[in-house]
Amino acid sequence: MACIDRASPALKQILLKLYRAEKSIEIDHHLYEFGSVEYHIQSQASNPLVAYLSLSIPPLCHGTLPNTLSSYTIEKIKGICPNLVEIEEPAREGFQLTLKLNLDHIPRNKDYVKVIEDISTIQSVILSSQLKEILWNVNSDDAVQGMYKPIKVVYHPREPFFVIRQPQKIIAIFPIRFKEKSDVIIATAFFQELVDVGNSDKWIKTPPCSWSAIPPPELRGEAFEDLNTNGGFVSFEISSRHVEGNRLDKTVWNLLNFNANVRYHVKSTKGFIHRRMRKRLENLVQVLHQTNSEENEQTKQVKKHQGCRYTKKLVKSSKHTMKQRWRTLGRKIKRIPFRLKIHGFTRFRQRWLRFPKFSSTKYTKLE
Amino acid sequence: MGSTLRLYLTCIRNTLHAAMCLQNFPCQEVERHNKPEVELKSSPELLLNPVVICRNEAEKCLIETSINSLRISLKVKQADELENILTKKFLRFLSMRAEAFQVLRRKPVQGYDISFLITNYHCEEMQKQKLIDFIVQFMEDIDKEISELKMSVNTRGRLVATEFLKQFI
Numbered sequence: 078m079a080c081i082d083r084a085s086p087a088l089k090q091i092l093l094k095l096y097r098a099e100k101s102i103e104i105d106h107h108l109y110e111f112g113s114v115e116y117h118i119q120s121q122a123s124n125p126l127v128a129y130l131s132l133s134i135p136p137l138c139h140g141t142l143p144n145t146l147s148s149y150t151i152e153k154i155k156g157i158c159p160n161l162v163e164i165e166e167p168a169r170e171g172f173q174l175t176l177k178l179n180l181d182h183i184p185r186n187k188d189y190v191k192v193i194e195d196i197s198t199i200q201s202v203i204l205s206s207q208l209k210e211i212l213w214n215v216n217s218d219d220a221v222q223g224m225y226k227p228i229k230v231v232y233h234p235r236e237p238f239f240v241i242r243q244p245q246k247i248i249a250i251f252p253i254r255f256k257e258k259s260d261v262i263i264a265t266a267f268f269q270e271l272v273d274v275g276n277s278d279k280w281i282k283t284p285p286c287s288w289s290a291i292p293p294p295e296l297r298g299e300a301f302e303d304l305n306t307n308g309g310f311v312s313f314e315i316s317s318r319h320v321e322g323n324r325l326d327k328t329v330w331n332l333l334n335f336n337a338n339v340r341y342h343v344k345s346t347k348g349f350i351h352r353r354m355r356k357r358l359e360n361l362v363q364v365l366h367q368t369n370s371e372e373n374e375q376t377k378q379v380k381k382h383q384g385c386r387y388t389k390k391l392v393k394s395s396k397h398t399m400k401q402r403w404r405t406l407g408r409k410i411k412r413i414p415f416r417l418k419i420h421g422f423t424r425f426r427q428r429w430l431r432f433p434k435f436s437s438t439k440y441t442k443l444e
Numbered sequence: 445m446g447s448t449l450r451l452y453l454t455c456i457r458n459t460l461h462a463a464m465c466l467q468n469f470p471c472q473e474v475e476r477h478n479k480p481e482v483e484l485k486s487s488p489e490l491l492l493n494p495v496v497i498c499r500n501e502a503e504k505c506l507i508e509t510s511i512n513s514l515r516i517s518l519k520v521k522q523a524d525e526l527e528n529i530l531t532k533k534f535l536r537f538l539s540m541r542a543e544a545f546q547v548l549r550r551k552p553v554q555g556y557d558i559s560f561l562i563t564n565y566h567c568e569e570m571q572k573q574k575l576i577d578f579i580v581q582f583m584e585d586i587d588k589e590i591s592e593l594k595m596s597v598n599t600r601g602r603l604v605a606t607e608f609l610k611q612f613i
Contacts (some may be wrong), residue, residue: 249511259529263597266526270601275609319612331611342604346597350530353596354537357589362544366577 084197085110085331091118092128092193096180101125102179111337112232114200117172130196131172134203135239146173150206157195157202160226176205204232206330211240229303236336237303240297247315248295249332253308253339261308268311284313284328311335319428366428449587451567452499454495458515459507460576466564470513478527480513480563505583506556515549517556517581520586522586527561530593531557558586 085375087108095104108116119132131141146154151164154174160182165175178196183189211228229251238251238382252270255261274284290309292299312336319328471477472487481490492509499521506517522528535558542548548565550561550589560579567575 259533262529264526266597267601271605271608274602274605280609281605283612324612327611337603338608342601346600348602349458349596350533350593351537353593354534357534357585358538358541358544361538361582361585364581415583421468437473 078154083196083201085114085116085200086127086197087195088116089193090116092178092192092196095120095125095128096183096189098125104128110200112200112204113234115172117169126179128178129167129181130171130178130199132173132199132203132366133172133174134200136207147206147210149210150203153202154199155208157194157199160239161192162196165242201326201330204333205326208329208333209325218236227299229299232333232334233336236334238336239296239299245316249313249315250293250296251311251335252292252306253311253336254306255343258307259347260343263346264308264339267339267342267346268309271311282318284315284319286311286313288312323415329350409439448499452497452503452505453583456507456583457576458507459497460514461572462577463492463495463507463514464562465516466512466514466562466569466575467569468564478512480515480561481510482508482513482515485560487562494531501596506553513561515553515559515561517553517559517585518586519555520557520590526592526597527590529591530597534593535591547578572574 085108085111091106091108093103095102095118101118103122103124104118106116106118108118110116113135115133118128118133120128154176155162155164160180163178163179168175176199183192208230211230227241229237230240231237236254238249241248241253243252253261253264255264267287272286272288274280275283288309288311292304293310293312296304296310313332315328315332319323405422469481469490471479471484481487484601485491488523491510494506494508495568496504496506498504502519502521504519508513508515508517520531522531535552538545539548539550539552539558548564549559549561552559562575
């Protein structure tokens, strides 16, 4: 699923096409992706070794973060592929960031795919750094009775989630909403399994998660429209070990795409249920048709047996009558009186002038 | 649990065996028409007393008989909300494809999950004993299928949850 992969598949495909092209090609693409992201990729035939990538991405948290990218985010972008990527100042109109990609610096060996994939993860890098900034810039003035104010993070316009910073941990709370009741029930069954698995001994290193049908106490005081749900609330407790080193990016990306993961699971479960029902229908109908066909076959077999017996009777009777007729004919011929008496002819006639016997048991095939 | 199911199915089988004595009977109200009297219910003298066989509060079977047709309505057990939606989806799926079953009704009787309508023509085309076997087997298969679907959905959920949590390690 495109939104769950860190690298944008469409962007990766275009950059690979540009890199692998034998002749210089002109490219001017606009891409729109999940999370209200817009990409603009441009490359001219006159200068095939350079491509321009412009990016427009809304801030994760309106009011807390400015529309422009912070210096921390820019440092993170520069760290993607330092030799390859240069930030163009100023950015193109309508975009927050424009990158100049020097394609001749991409290695010619097998690593070029990985390099292009790293460039395609630019959206996830920006989002991760923005979320980190949100968490680091939480002011102590915002703390009320030891609890910090919840920060509303908007990755998808209709699916905001809350991040609450606490002294030893960070809690991420996801209000879940679905349009159909069946989706709510499938998602609730999934959350119960998630909580069971998360709380087992084998997965103790993962962030503890919980589900509740009512808003948790940390969200007290938030707007009613944000707390009005039909799928309950899922909470994750992120501690320091989940954000150490490389795990920070993974954790941030997983939290940003939790809602998308849940929806994808619900959709694929419904597809699975339909496939299974269709298969079961075929089996049930087959049983009914098999019953009918068994009945038809039984009646056919009874008729067939009756037919066989009749033909056998017919064959037997015809052989018998044939024999009888030959015998009578033979006798008649023998009784015919000859006017000319030839000495010894009677014996000749009896011996040689005989009709052949038909043997019913032996059959000689004529070739 | 298994013994109560056997008793329930045996009772239904015996009742169907007794009730499935159907013959052709033209409609008394409309000339040259032949309608299943159990659906019309316009002539009480052509209808037999309906029989309800209950396994428990959640599972029951209604058998309505008339001179030329028989209607069997089933209420399937639904222990929780997930079974409820799975049963609803599955039986609606089957009802929408009723022509494949010939004896299945497109809409269940109110208060029940699925209904069959057997007429004298079905009894002429198919063997009575095989029809009864099919209906009893259908009931067993539905229960089994719903349980398997529920288990599959939970297993899938568990696998997906495991894969999701693995990404945090």
